């Protein structure tokens with residue numbers, strides 16, 4: 512295998528991006544970062560080309576991705592890249608955060624980093640784009656990812672995008688997010704519409720949801736990916752009034768089964 516791509520995803524955008532890049536490169540393997548979260552060991556990729564694909568959270572990295580990046584051993588890597596997906600901004604600060612962690616812990620940074628705009632999924636704050644608008648964003652992302660894969664295939668070295676305003680926003684928003692993230696599930700409730708299917712528990716990348724008497728119970732290891740809210744087929748999971756009546760989102764090229772944890 513020439514390329515290994517580690518990915519984190521809540522609603523499928525980042526997995527769709529990882530799949531698209533892997534398919535375009537060929538000879539690539541995909542590894543969910545969530546599958547490595549319970550081990551404590553150093554992670555040594557079994558490929559010369561290494562990718563990290565994840566969403567942007569508050570102009571930074573998801574907590575689980577930051578922790579994963581600290582454990583990477585990249586001594587044998589020839590080329591290291593990242594693709595971050597976002598709903599509108601913050602990609603440059605997230606890429607710089609990742610680069611900083613790798614320089615600090617793995618002794619080498621990213622050779623290239625790319626930020627791709629995809630439908631925003633932060634349902635606690637806004638409704639995800641739907642219909643034609645969603646399709647337009649996804650079509651543009653697809654074309655961009657194809658071009659990005661071409662640059663990765665050439666092992667192009669690229670300076671990371673520089674955006675001082677984004678860094679400022681991150682400096683304000685991100686520490687607050689990180690200090691509260693695992694307990695944000697205290698806002699989550701389940702309504703009578705719950706059918707006890709257990710999809711919420713199986714899609715949770717943090718294994719944070721337990722089914723108790725047929726209902727989800729959150730255990731305060733939340734990553735705030737919003738997967739449980741978006742992927743509940745009954746729309747039964749809410750985070751207060753904010754999420755009531757808001758349309759749920761899943762990247763259409765990723766099935767629920769691909770997002771479920773496998774034993």
Ligand SMILES: Cc1cc2nc3c(=O)[nH]c(=O)nc-3n(C[C@H](O)[C@H](O)[C@H](O)COP(=O)(O)O)c2cc1C
Pocket residue numbers: 519520521522523524525526565566567568569570571596597598599600601629630631632633634735736737762
């Ligand atoms: C907790 C949280 C924070 C987010 N913060 C940002 C952000 O700072 N900037 C942005 O453009 N999108 C933000 N988003 C949107 C996601 O980055 C975007 O929808 C991403 O493509 C989702 O990827 P996924 O489907 O792989 O989970 C946020 C989403 C969540 C759930």
